[in-house]
Amino acid sequence: MSEKPITGEKRVFMTGNEVVAWACLAAGADIMYGYPITPQNEIMHYWTRQIPKYGRKFLQTEDELSAGFTTVGGVLAGLKAFTATAGPGNTLMQEPMSMAEMMRLPVVTIVQQRGGPSTATVIYSQQEVTMTTQGGNGEGIRIVYSPSNHQELFDYTLKAFNTAWKYRFPTFVLGDGYQAKLRESVTLYDPEERGYVRVPSEKYVGKPGTPGVDREPGHYRNTYNTEEELFEVLQQHITDYEKMAPEVIEYAQDNVEDADLVIVAHGVVFRGVRDAVKELREEGYKVGFFRPITLRPFPAEQLKVIANKTKKLLIAESAQGQLAKLVKDAIYGATAEIVPLFRPGVGITTEQIVARAKEVL
């Protein structure tokens, strides 16, 4: 048995991609299938440097279609398999992920968002929200975490493997280029020492015994002969998803009780929002924040309560309303006015958020 990747606690200063690679090691991920695309490449770089010490595996495929489908294969064989991608790669990855949705395969994918549409920039955006939460043809039967700093990148990557294998839905960690590339302090830890119990993986194919003799064969398909047959399968998936949602949904909020304005943001943009709210409060403005940590399932009920109390919701995102769509859907019928701060493909500073808030207050 190979040694543990992390023992005790380690305070380190590293990039987000490196943090992800360590989180996957610590989570007990067995194999990564990947294809290079900026800004996620260093996840593969760090993974391939570390894995000989811990008996893990890696395959570099010919494109993201194959990276996604080989990851699907790895999960079918019963390994904790994952992949990582961004931008146009995420576009291609939606095909294998729709198969994972149909077959309930706990594939874990790290997305480090870059600018879009198309190749756009290799740097940063929050423009992969719609694709990552909804993706493919179907209902988006998947889980998406949006971390906002390196500590969360570590925590939620770890968590993603357990959520995926517990509920058997494809699970995404939606980071971005800033998180991927910047260095900051983070505490890596041995998850077991903090009471993290690994949800075991399980083989879909290759279980002991001879199929048809000692056991039923595992016959997995995603093509159905009749509409009713598909409907029945989807009803089960959707029922399971809705049952799971309250257990998985995560969010953060502060200063919302008396707020005239609540700022909604996710991912790294939330950092600016947190500071902006602090600054505005110090100046006497009644401002709070709401931050969805799971973008799918979305903390709809929790946000709706706020949207019925406050006057305005300011939605700050590095996209042209992708988070806003999720918000509008979630709070439909609520009384708060929606005010946008959309900056597709570029970052948003605390100063910009403060200025916009003062403008609309």
Next chain:
Amino acid sequence: MSVSPQPAMPKSWRAESKPHKFCPGCGHGLVLKCLGEAIDELGIQDRVVFGCDIGCSLLSWDFFNCDSVQTHHGRTTPVMTGIKRANPDMICVAYMGDGGGYAIGIGGIVNAASRNEKVTVLLANNTVYAMTGGQMSPCTMPGQKVETAPYGRDPEATGMPTQGPEMISAITGDGAYVARGTTSNLKQLKSYIKKALQNQIDGRGFSFVEALAGCPTNWRTNAEKTWAFIEKEMTQYYKVGEKKNPFEAKKEAQQNG
């Protein structure tokens, strides 16, 4: 009264899913029979995972008493590669048609072949996209009339048919097994499929068998014309035989050494 006995089904076939769902006269049943018998003779039913593509091949999703995964169009090879990389003890069989293998799935096949992945790919070549109603495939013969080339395939406009085994034998490394068989010679086809599986069992390299197979529905042929098309027309262009044979190479090496 004597009743002529039904030909025996391979043991690895799943009786519950028979009769199968392919059209009468379809070549898939024959290729899958060869595969079933090969699995029986090699005694690997407990280790095989069978992956099928979209297109007619998807109808084999519950064909065997083996674990099976029905994938997307063109993506069977990567899924089987993923399984094999995760669990090298499994015998991974990717099953597809000429569309799934040579058009939408060519990237997967070529790169799996280049990497010499230890998987076995079986490809039924019936010269058309059959499930979707008879459109032109990479293997449609020059002059052959299909739905998207109603006046016959014109190689000037659409190129010549893909020579799969020839290409794959050129790009694979040592240890790969590559052959083209035909449903009009089942004994030979089965021997190729068996070697393609044995090659994987031995962990030698990529294994690939193309099988010339009939599609009377889309060809609009009767039994006689179906066989004539396979035997007289297809084999003119698609040469049957072993293209790369590590078993022979091994034998030669033993004789020389």
